[in-house]
Amino acid sequence: MTVLLSPDAIAARRPVARASLAPLARSLRDELAPLLDAGTPWIPAEKARLTRAGGRCPRDGVLLDFDPWRPREHRCPVCATSYRDEDHYRWWVMNYQLWLAERSAHAAALYVLTDDVPCGVLAADILRGYAARYASYPNRDNVLGPTRPFFSTYLESVWLLQLAVALDLLESRDGHTALGDEVRERVIRPSATLIASYDEGSSNRQVYNCAAVAAAGALLGDEGFIAAATRGPSGLATLITSGLLDDGTWYEGENYHLFAHRGLWYGVTIADALGLSLPHEGLRRFREGFATPFATALPDFTFPSRRDSPYRVSLRQWRIAESCELGVARADDPRLFAALAALYDRRVAEGATARACSTAEAERNVAPVRLSRASLGWKSLLFARDTLPPLAERAQKSVHLAGQGIAVFRRDRARTCIALD
Ligand SMILES: [Zn+2]
Incomplete structure (x- = not known):
């Protein structure tokens, strides 16, 4: 397998x-x-x-x-x-x-x-x-x-x-x-x-438990492992349809969304490779989840420090660029192309991406630096598109993430925003 x-x-x-x-x-x-x-x-x-x-x-x-x-x-x-x-x-x-x-x-x-x-x-x-x-x-x-x-x-x-x-x-x-x-x-x-x-129920941590058990099931030819990890009560099908809200955000908020969604990527990709079908609505939420980190981004391209999210973390991380690349590898999304245009902006100062210290998915974030397609990780080497279309930045729009209960009003070409939680 x-x-x-x-x-x-x-x-x-x-x-x-x-x-x-x-x-x-x-x-x-x-x-x-x-x-x-x-x-x-x-x-x-x-x-x-x-x-x-x-x-x-x-x-x-x-x-x-x-x-x-x-x-x-x-x-x-x-x-x-x-x-x-x-x-x-x-x-x-x-x-x-x-x-x-x-x-x-x-x-x-x-x-x-x-x-x-x-x-x-x-x-x-x-x-x-x-x-x-x-x-x-x-x-x-x-x-x-x-x-x-x-x-x-x-x-x-x-x-x-x-x-x-x-x-x-x-x-x-x-x-x-x-x-x-x-x-x-x-x-x-x-x-x-x-x-x-x-079994960690609906925790973001369960996403990784499921992905690991599904991967092990595939290698062992163990249908029990695969079934539990994908169709069990706390399996992948449940996590993408209820852990992800109808707006595509992970229910625990911005910080957990990034970690959980990367884990869901493994799960969905393993299910694809095994030819297993997943709920249509869950897959829609999963695809939406590639773009949602940018929907609530602050004008300085950091994500909000809501709940226990760390303070003022930039979205300008190689891992975020990789997530966009894995998203557009699955389907065209103008929001992700715009995000990649921002992430690959040549005007940003060069610096260390810290990819060399990457600890799989349990990473730490670093100060923003210039990124390119050569900054991506091994997953991109396996999955990213051969070439990208011409990328153009566009200002984020006002959004209402109904599932998360967050409205973001943007004005002045998104240089000003007010978010209501
Ligand atoms: Zn010190």
Whole structure:
């Protein structure tokens, strides 16, 4: 079975990765260089741990920078102090495990699309490393649900999803191997069983539990896993028709929308690849969900700090551009073309996108920088359109998001707005 794309669909992507998206392929390859040069990837012996102190500067209260190459040195972006406490290391382990798992999907995509053999070896080494290590992490000292490498189930879901995609990509090229059996037996099945045992109802976290269990079901040929993840009471069909409101927003608000919608993308894409049908209305809401983050954006292109959304986060993130690209890969949408015109604005100052520190879907946001199609991620290499139509910015209009209960009135070519919640 197939997780995201059939072997034929992957083969059809190879000319795109070598032509119009070659700058993206090259930039993704450059970013893997340190890991490719480092030999067998290092995997921490300790499980991640959530504490009050871990990961934050005690003076400024901000998250410490994540650097995958510095496990024992954690720098504050505000006061520049470096901390070496064990609590910070155990928080860092969470980011590192997600980062490394995502690198397996990243490397496997480059291998199957560009014949880059060292990338294929790296992806296999990461999978082999986790197959050897997974059972050694104790399923205890958790916060939200059972898990071995992490402290909450949904984090293990995000992690497992990356490994499942990586294995599937490798097998689309090399067929079934002994490594595939080992990863299925020692990681995919036990991890999916653990995730499936913890139903988080209508939480945004359940989106990732469903996607991971569906991906595992596809790899294991396990119809029970697939049915529960897609048609079960808290499955994908329910999440896209009730977690997403009729205006296409995730019911928990802007901050959760971005995280949940990226997870729904995996779920819907896996269902597509398996030939499963989903409710028409849910798919309409899902398509609408690509555009809604821009509907409520403030004039400075940040999203509103409603509820527990972080303060003044810019939409100018590579991950947001990737979401638009994945949206227009499914269907034309003038709102997304306009958003891409804004995101790819050449007048914005250049800077670090922080893609190199991407921790799969549990990312942190950075200051706005200039983006291009070469800033996108491995998912875009697999799914983004060969070419985009000419992009032109257009001012956001007034909107009423009836489901969310938010009206945004815009005037003066959207330079002024009032939002009523
Ligand atoms: Zn500080």
